[in-house]
Amino acid sequence: MNTQAEYLKQLGVDLWLPRAPLAKAAASPAWVYSFTHPGQDQPSEPEAKSPAQIVKPPATKGGHALDGQHAEQRSMAHISEALAEDLPATSRKDDQQSAPAAGASPAAHRVAPQPVPRFRFVLTRTPRFVIVDELPNAGPQALSDPYKKLLVGLVRALGEDPQQMSLPVMLQWPHLAGSKLNQGSEEAFKYVQLTLESMQKKSRAEHILMLGAGLSRWVMGEQHSEVSCGELLLHPQKNMSCLASATLSEVLRLPEIKRQLWIDLQPLVGGASE
Secondary structure: OOHHHHHHHHHOOOOOOOOOOOOOOOOOOHHHHOOOOOOOOOOOOOOOOOHHHOOOOOOOOOHHHHHHHHHHHHHHHHHHHHHHHHHHHHHHHHHHHHOOOOOOOHHHHOOOOOOOOOEEEEEEEOOOEEEEEEEOOOOOOOOOHHHHHHHHHHHHHOOOOHHHOOOOEEEEEOOOOOOOOOOOHHHHHHHHHHHHHHHHHHHOOOEEEEEOOOOHHHHOOHHHOOOOOOOEEEOOOOOOEEEEEOOHHHHHHOOOHHHHHHHHOHHHHHHHHO
């Protein structure tokens, strides 16, 4: 048993064989002198090996032990050679798959992020209505007392009981902070639709009142980006009618708009009175 070979093997140290005769060292097997590592460039014309370079291992008293050692070394060397041949091929294949095509810039492989829309809505519901009001993006987070008072007055004008009105909920987009999140127009539309669906289930509402010029695209879809005020439309996916008018913020800022809001509400108010 070769104690040194076993010790190095347990440590994970590769055994190396000299490719040229060394003084006071055991001669290597004949195949070692003609071995070329796969990663090295092959010469155009391999040099002929002179007989003097091929040295046969001298006979020793422990010939059987030496032969066993050489057999073990040859086995390990052949395994290393097989691994060395397979590994570069796999690496090259992976590099070819991951590397961009020649002449293509790295930017061509990047997906352009969608522009993130920004809006703030206030939503409230009554037994028959879902009211969605558009707020200015730059403004206080809390609703003012004049705003709440006007909202209650609107509910009364629709023929609903303010006691059955839900608390106003503020819906803001982008919903989360983070530049790597997908918060484009499609995700914003889904978010609004899920909120409306939830409010409709809780109240069994029949109508959606859209207060704001930019609300129709988020409530009804991109094909309904431009909706005339006071025009009663059917929601394309929900069994609900939709009507657009001015925002409550505009009514607070310009009191003369309140008359136009009342005119726009007539298709809904008339339906409630029948």
